[in-house]
Every structure is written in C-alpha cells, then in structure tokens.
Amino acid sequence: MLIELGKVGRRYRMGQGEFWALKDVTLGIPEGQLVTILGPSGSGKSTLLNIMGGIDRADAGTVRVAGVDLSHASERDLTQFRRDTVGFVFQFFNLIPNLTVRENVEVTADIAKKPLSIDEVLEAVALSPMAGRFPSELSGGEQQRVSLARAVVKNPALLLADEPTGSLDFVTSRDILRLLVQINETYHTTIVLVTHNAAIADMTDRLIRLRSGEIEEDCLVGRRIKAEEVTW
Amino acid sequence: MNTLLKRLPRTIRSNQWLVYGCVALVVMSCMLYVSINALLVDISESKTRFERESRIESATFLPREPFADLSTFEQDHGFAIERRREVDAAAGQGLALRVFEHTARVNIPAITSGRDLQADDEMLLGQTVATALKARLGTTMTLLGRSFTVVGFASVPDYMYPIRTTDDAGIMLDPKAFGIAVITPSAMDALAPEALATWHIRTVDGSTSTAKQELTRTVGLTFWQDLTANPRYTLATAKLEGAASVSTTMPLVILLLTCLLLAAAQGRIVRMQRAQLGTLKALGYSTWELVVHELALPAIIALAGSVLGILMSILTMRPLLDLMVSYFSIPLYVTTVPWPSIIFGLVAPVALLVPAVALVATRLLSQTPVKLMQTTVANNHVNLLERSVHLRGGSFRKRFATRTAIRGLTRLALLMLGAMLAGYLLLFGGAMRDSMDSLIRSAFRDTTYNYTYVLTAPRVENPWGGESLTIAPFTTADGRLTFQAMGLPATSTLLVPRNTKGEAIPIDRVIITRALADKLGLEVGESLAVTQTATAQDLTLTVDAVAEMYATAAVILPQSRLNSIIGAPAGSFNALFSTARLDVPSQDVVMTMSMAESKAAFDSVIEPVWIVLGLIAVFAVFIALMALSVVTTLTVEEERHSISVLKVLGYHADELNAMVLGSGIIAVVAGFAISVPLLLSSWRSLFAKTTSTMTFSLPIRLSPLSILVCFVIMLATYLVSLRAARSKVQSVGMAVSLKAARE
Numbered sequence: 001m002l003i004e005l006g007k008v009g010r011r012y013r014m015g016q017g018e019f020w021a022l023k024d025v026t027l028g029i030p031e032g033q034l035v036t037i038l039g040p041s042g043s044g045k046s047t048l049l050n051i052m053g054g055i056d057r058a059d060a061g062t063v064r065v066a067g068v069d070l071s072h073a074s075e076r077d078l079t080q081f082r083r084d085t086v087g088f089v090f091q092f093f094n095l096i097p098n099l100t101v102r103e104n105v106e107v108t109a110d111i112a113k114k115p116l117s118i119d120e121v122l123e124a125v126a127l128s129p130m131a132g133r134f135p136s137e138l139s140g141g142e143q144q145r146v147s148l149a150r151a152v153v154k155n156p157a158l159l160l161a162d163e164p165t166g167s168l169d170f171v172t173s174r175d176i177l178r179l180l181v182q183i184n185e186t187y188h189t190t191i192v193l194v195t196h197n198a199a200i201a202d203m204t205d206r207l208i209r210l211r212s213g214e215i216e217e218d219c220l221v222g223r224r225i226k227a228e229e230v231t232w
Numbered sequence: 233m234n235t236l237l238k239r240l241p242r243t244i245r246s247n248q249w250l251v252y253g254c255v256a257l258v259v260m261s262c263m264l265y266v267s268i269n270a271l272l273v274d275i276s277e278s279k280t281r282f283e284r285e286s287r288i289e290s291a292t293f294l295p296r297e298p299f300a301d302l303s304t305f306e307q308d309h310g311f312a313i314e315r316r317r318e319v320d321a322a323a324g325q326g327l328a329l330r331v332f333e334h335t336a337r338v339n340i341p342a343i344t345s346g347r348d349l350q351a352d353d354e355m356l357l358g359q360t361v362a363t364a365l366k367a368r369l370g371t372t373m374t375l376l377g378r379s380f381t382v383v384g385f386a387s388v389p390d391y392m393y394p395i396r397t398t399d400d401a402g403i404m405l406d407p408k409a410f411g412i413a414v415i416t417p418s419a420m421d422a423l424a425p426e427a428l429a430t431w432h433i434r435t436v437d438g439s440t441s442t443a444k445q446e447l448t449r450t451v452g453l454t455f456w457q458d459l460t461a462n463p464r465y466t467l468a469t470a471k472l473e474g475a476a477s478v479s480t481t482m483p484l485v486i487l488l489l490t491c492l493l494l495a496a497a498q499g500r501i502v503r504m505q506r507a508q509l510g511t512l513k514a515l516g517y518s519t520w521e522l523v524v525h526e527l528a529l530p531a532i533i534a535l536a537g538s539v540l541g542i543l544m545s546i547l548t549m550r551p552l553l554d555l556m557v558s559y560f561s562i563p564l565y566v567t568t569v570p571w572p573s574i575i576f577g578l579v580a581p582v583a584l585l586v587p588a589v590a591l592v593a594t595r596l597l598s599q600t601p602v603k604l605m606q607t608t609v610a611n612n613h614v615n616l617l618e619r620s621v622h623l624r625g626g627s628f629r630k631r632f633a634t635r636t637a638i639r640g641l642t643r644l645a646l647l648m649l650g651a652m653l654a655g656y657l658l659l660f661g662g663a664m665r666d667s668m669d670s671l672i673r674s675a676f677r678d679t680t681y682n683y684t685y686v687l688t689a690p691r692v693e694n695p696w697g698g699e700s701l702t703i704a705p706f707t708t709a710d711g712r713l714t715f716q717a718m719g720l721p722a723t724s725t726l727l728v729p730r731n732t733k734g735e736a737i738p739i740d741r742v743i744i745t746r747a748l749a750d751k752l753g754l755e756v757g758e759s760l761a762v763t764q765t766a767t768a769q770d771l772t773l774t775v776d777a778v779a780e781m782y783a784t785a786a787v788i789l790p791q792s793r794l795n796s797i798i799g800a801p802a803g804s805f806n807a808l809f810s811t812a813r814l815d816v817p818s819q820d821v822v823m824t825m826s827m828a829e830s831k832a833a834f835d836s837v838i839e840p841v842w843i844v845l846g847l848i849a850v851f852a853v854f855i856a857l858m859a860l861s862v863v864t865t866l867t868v869e870e871e872r873h874s875i876s877v878l879k880v881l882g883y884h885a886d887e888l889n890a891m892v893l894g895s896g897i898i899a900v901v902a903g904f905a906i907s908v909p910l911l912l913s914s915w916r917s918l919f920a921k922t923t924s925t926m927t928f929s930l931p932i933r934l935s936p937l938s939i940l941v942c943f944v945i946m947l948a949t950y951l952v953s954l955r956a957a958r959s960k961v962q963s964v965g966m967a968v969s970l971k972a973a974r975e
Contacts, residue, residue, distance in 0.1 A: 055514045055601035075519070083516025094511040094605065098242035099235065106235040108515050150515070 002066055002158060002190050003029040003052055009060030010047050010213075021047045023213045025061070029192065029206075031157070034184045034224075036201040037194045039210035045194045046162050048210065052192060053086045053160045054078045066157050083111055087151030087189075091163035093143040095135040095150075102131040105149045112154035125149045125179060141172030148176065152183055159183065159191045165200070170232070177203060178227035199232040236512075236525050243529060250501075250865050251533060253858040254494050258537020258581050259544065260851060261490040265483035266577040267545035270570030271552050275472060279392070281565045286340045287312065288389035289432040290459055291440045296452030309446055312434040314338040317420050319427040321375040321413075327361070328396065329413045331375060332388065333420035338432040339390050341414045344563045345369065346384030352419040355380035359387050360394050360561045361411025375413070376423055386414055387561045390432070390459070393468035394561050396825075461707060461714040468560050489653045490855070491534075491581050495588030496646045497862045498530045502593050504869055509597060510604025519597040526593040527586050534581035542574055617641065629891050636871065637895030643867055644899040650859025651903025651946065652910070657852030658945055659911045662938030667915075670782065670933045681726035681809035684825040685816050690795075690804040698810030699726045702791050704798045708752065709761035709770065715748060715785040717762075719794025719805075726809040729779030729788055739790055741776035748785040749778045760787065764798060771797060853949050860900075860953035864893055868960040875964045885962045893957055900950045904943055908934065 010022040021044045029035055039045045050056035051063055054070050063070040066085045073081065087108075095104050102118060109115035122128045125145040135143055144164060151159055161180065165173035181203060184191050193204065201207040202225045209217035244251050282288075299305060299313075306313055314337045323329045334341060334349055334356075341348075344359045346369045355375075357367055362385040371382050388394075396410040420427060435443050440458050447453055459465050502509075509522055553564065596604070617638050626634075637644060685696075686703065694700050702719035720727060720739045729737045729745075737743055744754060754760060760773045773787065789797075795804055808814060816824075868875065871892045878888055915932045 050602045053514070057600065079513075079516060079518045082514060083518075086516075088514050090511070090605075094507065094514075096239060096508055096511070098239050098246060103235050103238055107512070110235045111516055111521075154516075 001028040002031045002033075003027075003192075004064040005052075005061065006063075007061035008048075008051060008058045008063060010044070010051065010056070011059045021213050022051070022058070025213075025215055027208065027215065027218060029190060031190055032184070032188045033206055034181065034191045034204040035193065035206045035208060036204040037192060037208045037210060038196065038198055038201055039216075040196060042212075043210040044213040045196075045210050047213075049160050049162050049192060049194045052158070053088060054081045055088075083154075084113055085157050087154060087156035087159045089144070089147050089151050089159070089161035089164045091166040093135070093140075093147045095143055095146055097135050100132050100134055101127055101138070101146050104135070104146050105153050108150050109153045114155060115153050116155050118153060121149045121153045124152075124182070139172070140168050141175060144168060144172070144176050145179065148179055148183070152187070152189075155187060155189075157190060159189050161191065161193045163195055164193065165195070165197065174227060174230060177230060181227045197232060199230055203227050203230050236517075236521075237528065240528055240532070244532075247501075247865075250497075250862060251529070253861050254497065254533045255537045255540070257490045257494065257855065257858045258534060259541040260854065261483065261487040262538045262541025262577045262581065263545045263548065264851075265487045265545075266542050266570060266573045267549045267552060268483050269573035270545065270549050270568070272472070273570050273573070274553055274564065274568060275560070275562065277568065278562050278565045279468070279472065279560075282342055282387065282392075282562050283389055285565075286342045286387075286389045287338050287434055288459065288465075289338050290435045290438050291433050291443065292390070292455075292457045292459075292462065293431050293433065293444075293447060293453055294455035295431060295447065296454050299451055305446075305450060309443070310436045311443060312337045313431060315429050315431050317417075317424070317427040317429045319376070319420070319424040321423075323373055323375060323413075326409055327365070328410050329358075329361070329373075329375065330391075330396070330410070331355075331413045331415055331420070331423070333417045333427075334414050335432070338434045339388055341386040341388050342563045343384045343386050346382075348384060349414070349416050350383070352416050352422070353378075353380055354383045354416070355419075356384045356386035356414040357382045358391070358394055358412035358561060359385045359563070360407040364407035364411075373413075375415075378419075378423055380413075380415060380419075387563050388412055388414065389465075390462060391464050392561055393464050395464060395467070457714075463714075468562070472560070486653070486657070486855075487577075487580060488584070489649065491584035491588075493646065493649055493653065493859055493862070494530070494533065494581075495585050496642070496649070497866060498533070498585060498589045499592035500643070500646075500866050500870070501529070502526050502589060503596060504866075506596060506604045509593075510599075510601045510606075513597065513604060514601035519594065522597055523590055523593045527590055530585040530589045531582060534585045535578075538578045538581045542577055545577075629887065632891045633894045636874075636892055637898065640867065640870065643863060643870070644896070646866075647860065647863040647896050647899035648903035648906070650856065650863060651900040651950075652907045653903075654852050654856030654859060654949070655904040655907030655942065655946055656911050657855060658849060658942040659907055659934060659939070661849045661852070662942050663911055663915060663932060663934045666933040666935045666938050680728075681811055682827045683808075683810045683813055684827075685808040685810070685814060685821050686824075687806045687808070687816075687820055689820075690800045690806045692801060692804050694805070694808070696808065696814045696816050698808040698814050699724060700791075700805035701727075701807050701809060702794045702798070702800060702805050703807045704764060704794060706762040706764055706787065709763060713751060713785065715787070717764075717787045717789060717794055717797075719789050719791035721791050726811065727788075729777070729781065731777065732780055734780075737777045737779055739788065741790075742773045743777045743779050743788040744775050745779050745781035745784055745786045745788070747782050748787065749775075750782075751785055754778075762787075769797075849945070853945060856946060856949040857953055860896075860950055861956060864896065864953055864957035865960060867893055867896070868957055868964065872964050875961060879964065885958060888961050889954065889958050892961065893954055896954075897950065900946065904946050908939060 005025055005027050008022055008025040009020055012019045012021055025048060037045045037048060047056065051058050051070070052065055054065070054073070058071055061071065065081070068077065068081045068085070070078065070081065096107060099107060102122065105118050105121060109118055119128065122131055125148055127142065127145055127149060130138065130142065135146065138146065148164075151161075159180075164176055164180065168176065177200065180191055180193065183189050193200065201221060204221060205224060206220050207217065208215060302313060305311070314335050316335050316339065317333045319331050321329050321331050332341075341356055343356065345362075346356075349356060355373065357373075361367070362382075367382060367385075369382055369384065372379050373382060374380075391412050394407070394410065394412050415423065433440075433443055433447070438459075444453070444456055505526075509526075512522055513519070621634075621638055681699070683698075685698070690702070700721065701724070704717045704719075705714055706717045707714045718727070722739050724739055729739070729743050731737055742760075744760065748754070752760065754775050756775055756777060758775050760775055761770070762773065763770050773789075779788065791805065792802065795802060800806070808816070875888055875892060878891070883891070912932060912934060
C-alpha cells in the first residue's frame with residue numbers, strides 16, 4: 001500500500017469548544033490507483049488530503065505514506081517527504097505571481113531528486129507557447145494546467161488534487177481531468193482527487209465518500225469511463 | 233540561478249517605490265552617520281596633532297619681575313617659556329587683525345597653506361579669516377601703515393577658536409570681522425615696539441600647578457591663565473565635543489530608527505506573502521530555504537543603502553571637513569578612511585534588518601502549509617481588541633475607518649514611529665531656532681549699553697562718561713570654569729539683572745546669571761566657592777538671586793564689595809558701559825567692545841545655522857514622506873480585499889482613501905506629540921553636558937509657533953503621501969483583488 005491510514009482524527013478548536021473534522025478514518029490506497037474522495041462542503045475531504053500530503057498533521061491515529069510514518073515525522077522529515085514524494089494541485093492554483101509559467105514549474109524541478117524534463121511536461125499540458133507568460137496573463141484553465149505541470153514535473157509517487165476543477169468551467173474542467181488520467185496512465189502515479197462533483201468519480205478507480213469527517217462509503221468504480229465522457 | 237531568486241528583481245520592480253524609498257532611507261541615514269563620524273575623527277586627530285606639533289602652551293602668564301636667567305629656570309624645571317607680542321591692527325573693510333610675532337618654542341604657527349615667513353615684509357594670515365575673505369597667497373595687506381605680503385595661511389594653537397574677546401561676545405566667531413596674523417619678531421619691533429607682551433609656558437605633561445608655584449616664587453605673577461581656562465581653546469574643545477555628542481548620537485538614533493522602521497515594514501511584506509510561502513512549503517521547500525529567500529530583499533535594501541550611503545558620505549566628507557576646519561582654525565593633518573564608521577554603517581542596517589525579518593519569517597513559517605495557505609491576503613483573523621470594541625454611533629464610514637485602525641494597530645504603531653522620527657527632526661530645527669533666539673534675546677535684552685571699555689588699570693576719576701563698573705575673572709574652586717565677576721553700582725541702568733518675572737533685581741546682593749546657575753547647579757541660598765583668577769585668592773559667596781541671563785556665566789556684586797574682594801581702591805572702577813562711543817585714550821584701554829559688533833557677529837554665526845536647519849528640515853520631510861509612503865503602501869496592500877469589495881459595492885476612490893487610510897492621522901498626531909517631550913528632554917541632557925565648560929548656557933526652548941509650523945509641515949507631508957496612496961487605491965482592481973484574495 002502506498003497510503004495507510006489507521007483511525008485518523010483531526011480536531012479544530014472553535015472558540016471555547018472543539019470540532020473533529022476527521023473521525024477514525026481508516027483506509028489503504030495501493031500504488032497507481034486513481035481515487036476520488038467525494039463529499040459535501042465541510043465533510044473533511046480536504047483535511048484528509050492535506051494529512052496524506054504531509055501539509056497538515058493528524059491529532060489521532062497513524063498515517064503512513066510511501067513508507068514514511070507521517071504521524072511521527074519531524075518537520076524536516078515532512079519537508080523531505082513533500083519534496084520527494086508528493087505533488088499538489090490546488091483549487092485556486094496557488095501559482096507564484098511574479099514567476100513565469102516555466103519558472104513556476106521550475107520552482108519544483110529545482111528541488112526534485114529526478115525531475116522530468118520541463119519542456120516535455122509543458123508540452124504535455126499544452127503550455128509550451130505560453131512558457132514565458134505570467135500567471136495573471138493566463139485563463140483559469142491555463143493556470144490550473146501550470147499547477148498540474150508543477151506537480152507532475154517532480155515525477156511524484158503521489159499526486160494530490162484538491163478540487164482541481166472547482167473554479168473552472170465545464171470544458172476546461174474536462175481538459176484538466178483528461179490530463180490527470182493521462183498522468184496516472186503514463187507515469188503510473190497514484191492520484192487522490194478531492195471533489196464535491198460526483199460525476200468525476202466515474203472516471204476514477206475508486207470512490208471514497210465522506211460525511212461529517214467519517215467514511216460513509218468506500219468502493220471500487222465498476223467501469224471507469226474516459227475523462228472526455230464525464231459530464232455534469 | 234535558483235528559480236525562487238528570479239522573483240526578486242520582479243518583486244523589486246513591482247514594488248519600486250517601496251523598495252527605492254527604503255533604500256533611500258538607509259542611504260541617507262548611513263551617509264549622515266559615516267560622514268559625520270569620519271569628520272569628527274579627522275578633526276579630533278588633527279587637533280591632537282596640532283597641539284603636539286605646534287607645542288601648545290600649558291598656560292599664559294605675566295611675570296611681576298623680569299627673569300634673571302630664563303634658560304636656567306627652564307632647564308631646571310623642564311619648562312619651555314616664550315614671550316609673544318601682539319597688537320591689534322585694522323585691515324580695512326571692517327576687519328581687525330590681531331598680529332602676533334612668530335614664536336619658535338611655544339604656540340608655533342602651523343602653516344596650512346603656502347610657506348613660513350622668510351622676510352620682515354611677509355605675513356601669515358589666519359586660516360579662518362583667509363577662508364572667510366577668500367584671501368589669496370601673494371596679496372598685500374597694510375597693517376598700521378606698513379605693507380605685508382601674505383605668504384602663507386596659518387593656525388595658532390592658543391587661538392584655535394579665534395575670537396576677539398572672551399566675555400559676552402565670546403561665543404561668537406565672526407571671521408569676516410576678526411582674525412589673526414603672524415609676522416617676524418623684527419617686523420614686530422618695527423611695527424609696534426610697545427606691543428602688549430604675554431608669556432607662554434609649556435610644561436612636559438601639561439600640568440600647571442608646579443609651574444605656577446615656581447613662577448610665583450621666582451618672578452611673581454600678575455596674571456595667570458591655564459590653557460583650560462582659555463576660551464579660545466576651551467570653546468574649540470567644547471564645541472567639538474558638543475558637535476561629537478550631537479553628531480554621533482543624532483545620526484545613530486536616525487540610523488537605528490530607520491532600521492527599526494524598515495524591519496517592521498519588511499516584516500509585514502513577508503506576512504503579506506504567507507499564501508505563497510505556504511504553497512512553496514507544501515511543494516517541499518524547507519522553512520530554512522524560504523527564510524533565506526525572504527531575507528534576500530531586506531539584505532539587498534540594507535546593503536545597497538549602506539554602500540550607496542557610504543559612497544555618498546565619501547563625496548560629502550571633504551566639503552564638510554573643509555567647513556569644520558575653517559571654522560575652528562585647525563590644520564587638517566589627517567584624512568583617514570573611517571573604517572570603524574564605514575564598517576558600522578555597512579553592518580548595522582544588515583545586522584538590524586536581516587535578523588528582524590528572519591524572526592518574522594521564521595515565526596510565520598513555523599505554521600503548517602495549510603494554515604499559511606488558508607489565511608490568504610484577506611486576513612480573516614479578528615483580534616481581541618476588535619472583538620471588544622462595540623461601535624454603534626456614527627456613520628458607517630467612520631466606523632469602518634475605526635475598525636481598520638484597530639485591525640492594523642501594529643501598522644499604526646509603525647506610522648507613529650515614522651511620524652515620531654520625522655517630528656523629532658523637524659522640531660530639532662524649531663528648537664535650535666527658538667533656543668538660539670532665546671539666547672540672543674537674553675544676551676541683548678538686559679543690556680542697553682552699546683559699548684564696553686576695559687581699562688588697563690583701576691581708576692577713581694571718570695572724565696569720559698558712561699557707567700563705571702569693576703570686572704574681575706573668577707574661577708570655580710575646582711578650576712573647571714572661569715567666568716566674569718561684575719561689580720555694578722546700585723544705580724546701574726545700562727545692565728539691569730532681572731528675575732524670571734522680568735522684575736529688576738536690586739544690586740545690593742550676590743546675583744548669579746542663569747548660565748552660571750545652570751552650569752554649577754546652584755540655587756538661591758547656596759554657596760559658591762571661587763578663586764579670584766589673577767591673585768589665586770579663595771572666597772565663598774552665598775547666592776541671593778538668579779538673573780535670567782543665558783549668554784554669560786557671571787556673578788554680579790555691588791561694586792564696592794567686588795573692589796574690596798580684589799583689593800582695588802574704594803570707589804574705583806576698571807571698565808565702562810556706554811550707550812555712545814567714548815573718547816577714552818587707546819593707551820588706557822585693554823579692550824573695546826561694541827554690542828553692534830556682537831550682534832553682527834551673532835548674525836554671522838547664526839547664518840550657517842539656518843542652512844543646517846534647512847537641510848535638516850528637508851531631510852526630516854524626506855524621512856516622513858518615506859516612512860508614511862511605506863506604511864500607506866502596506867496599508868493598501870493589506871486592505872486590498874476590503875478595498876476591492878467596497879469598490880464592487882460602489883465606493884469611490886476618494887471615499888475609500890478616507891476609510892482605509894484616514895485613521896493614520898491619529899498615529900501621525902500621536903507620533904508628533906511624543907516627539908515634542910522626547911526632543912526637549914534629550915536636548916536638555918545633551919546641552920547641559922556639552923556647554924558645562926563654556927561661559928554660556930543654552931536655554932532649550934520650543935515655542936508654540938515652532939511646534940505649529942512643524943506640525944503643519946508634518947501634516948502637509950502626510951497629506952502628500954495620502955495623495956500618492958490615492959493612486960494605489962485606485963489601482964486596486966475589483967476582479968483582480970477578489971481573485972488575489974482567494975489565492
């Protein structure tokens with residue numbers, strides 16, 4: 001298993017009281033799987049993704065990803081883990097505004113152990129002609145493609161995407177989904193995709209449904225459709 | 233090149249004004265600090281070398297009897313003694329020169345330009361007068377009817393601060409009206425054979441007590457003045473020390489406050505990038521890598537500012553040095569590279585800015601990437617104060633402005649710091665003007681006489697008119713301060729000592745001037761232990777009243793009492809005050825002084841002060857503009873989200889300007905208000921120290937008018953920076969900033 005979670009909990013303090021965003025979440029994800037985590041707003045799906053990616057810590061349970069025990073890892077180890085193992089795609093892209101498209105990808109390639117060719121990655125996401133542009137000169141879809149390229153260039157074992165189509169229109173969203181599937185198939189990258197759009201689950205291998213911080217449903221998708229066929 | 237580093241030039245370009253403003257602040261602070269310190273090192277070292285190489289005297293004296301065998305006396309005690317004659321000569325265009333004969337063993341003239349004397353028709357002209365008159369070598373001057381060619385410019389060590397007299401006008405240097413000249417002894421024989429001759433002694437270690445005892449025993453003394461009681465030396469020393477205190481403290485304070493201001497501003501810039509830093513952290517960058525990256529900009533600002541500042545200080549150092557040297561008449565022996573100041577100037581901004589920003593960045597980056605990314609440009613955190621303040625009354629705009637102020641308390645503190653710094657500098661000019669003004673008024677208010685004549689000997693008869701008085705020099709028991717004792721008749725009308733209420737104090741008691749009271753820390757009823765300078769007789773006086781006179785440290789006694797103290801005949805006098813010129817024969821007068829000349833001299837001293845004040849005011853306005861611009865830029869950046877939302881809702885840029893930036897006025901007023909007591913207290917302690925050995929005291933004053941003028945300048949500066957910020961508010965796009973808030 002690439003990802004092993006055992007009775008994971010995450011608590012937030014809210015004024016005087018506290019709120020458990022995740023409760024007793026136990027699951028395992030094998031290498032190469034394309035997984036959808038589905039749930040309504042506030043169900044804990046982003047929290048779960050962040051814990052898997054080592055950018056947040058669980059308050060209870062065990063988290064092991066790619067052999068690294070994240071629940072007991074030091075800050076230094078967590079940084080190393082993120083650097084070597086994980087690629088992130090955010091809903092709002094989180095690009096560095098004063099770096100060009102190419103440089104935004106380079107920023108990850110710079111610190112990766114065995115990065116892919118930046119040109120090839122840009123070619124793959126159809127951004128070569130825009131390599132010299134700044135994020136503010138790109139559309140939302142183009143910015144998300146840069147974000148994808150930035151995540152992929154380090155050739156990560158795990159790619160975590162938090163609402164990658166959340167702020168995009170339908171056509172652009174399908175384009176991004178197609179790219180995610182392509183990455184999964186080409187590089188055998190394990191991808192965990194968080195969304196509240198149930199239609200997306202049909203193009204993935206597995207669906208995990210969360211409600212109020214707990215796993216409500218965890219099942220394999222019977223027949224995986226092509227990204228181009230996804231519709232909502 | 234590290235990819236992250238590529239952000240740097242773009243960050244600089246997109247925040248040009250902020251970055252250049254920060255650099256300019258460091259440049260100015262560094263330049264001020266380095267050039268002033270270098271200047272003082274050079275002047276101070278030049279003075280020390282001048283004293284050594286020109287063999288400055290340890291004391292001046294007049295022997296009662298001639299020396300039987302001077303060279304044996306010198307050898308027996310290790311002294312160097314030399315007689316020097318001097319005569320005052322008019323040199324045309326209102327210039328009077330004190331002409332000395334060239335000495336060879338004590339107080340040797342130092343040639344600052346040209347060459348030494350080789351013939352009897354040659355003269356050396358004092359450096360200060362030469363500079364003031366832009367005199368050239370080779371010109372001819374007529375002194376007492378004889379022609380002399382100026383072959384060199386020179387400084388004489390016991391006239392380091394070349395003033396004509398050492399009493400009321402003593403603090404005034406007017407190089408266009410008075411200077412010194414040196415001719416050969418044989419030329420002096422021909423020019424003025426009966427010229428006044430004084431004796432000058434140089435001891436091995438500079439101490440004079442043994443010398444005084446031996447001279448008293450061997451030839452007797454009619455006059456004795458230690459070098460440390462010679463205002464022409466002590467004023468130079470005190471002014472240099474005073475300049476050193478002001479000049480090292482002020483630029484250091486400015487440099488440190490600038491660094492503090494910038495560190496705070498840079499810290500906020502780092503905080504504004506928290507979402508980006510969170511993303512980079514999520515991508516695998518370590519806290520250390522990101523902290524180092526965030527330090528690049530402050531390091532560049534600090535380094536560029538300090539290097540440019542140091543380069544500019546090298547350019548300004550020489551003109552400043554020339555100005556100082558001509559003012560003090562000290563030959564410039566050294567122009568050292570001020571390494572300690574340069575290193576401090578170079579290191580201080582980096583050493584203060586970089587760790588401060590590192591601290592902010594490290595603290596910020598200790599948070600998880602998620603937390604960093606969650607709190608985006610629109611900061612959703614509501615602090616305790618915001619929660620506890622319940623605003624109900626007033627318009628929405630006012631309440632919004634108040635909320636923005638409460639929300640950005642540290643920002644307001646930053647603005648207050650900038651206003652305080654600028655206010656301090658502006659008020660510096662105001663206080664200097666008011667204090668000098670007060671000094672001048674106190675110097676001339678109580679004196680209605682226009683001329684002072686000091687006679688060669690006490691007289692009982694007064695065939696010339698005017699008001700007679702007796703004067704005698706006194707020294708404090710510890711020898712630290714020499715001042716004048718004035719014996720006035722009870723009917724004195726030309727000099728009327730007055731108390732704080734402006735009422736005349738009757739001259740039937742011991743009155744000390746405020747300048748003396750300040751220096752010695754004396755109050756009414758306390759005792760004043762003094763030594764009569766010429767006779768070394770000790771006595772103790774009880775202070776009965778203090779006269780509000782700042783220009784002269786003096787004790788005023790009934791004339792009969794002073795006569796009895798100094799052993800002068802009853803009813804005698806040795807000086808005259810007069811409103812009109814008196815016809816006193818020149819052989820009976822040691823010195824004549826005109827108040828008109830004193831006033832002219834004062835004006836000439838004040839003139840460069842105005843230039844300095846003007847420069848300081850420009851500097852202050854610049855600092856205020858920079859500080860205010862930095863803070864307003866930060867405010868607009870931090871409030872982008874609110875500005876954008878309000879724009880979407882239909883608010884105009886002007887309204888937004890007032891709502892977002894309007895609360896800054898509170899900080900500006902508060903900062904300015906704090907700078908008033910800060911300036912007064914720091915100046916009082918500073919000047920009490922630096923004028924302790926001078927014959928005057930500087931009353932530190934700051935008039936309401938000056939405060940008002942400075943405040944108006946400050947307010948105008950703030951309004952200008954607000955005007956500039958208006959364009960920044962206008963440039964905040966609606967869609968762009970809303971998108972930025974999400975990112």
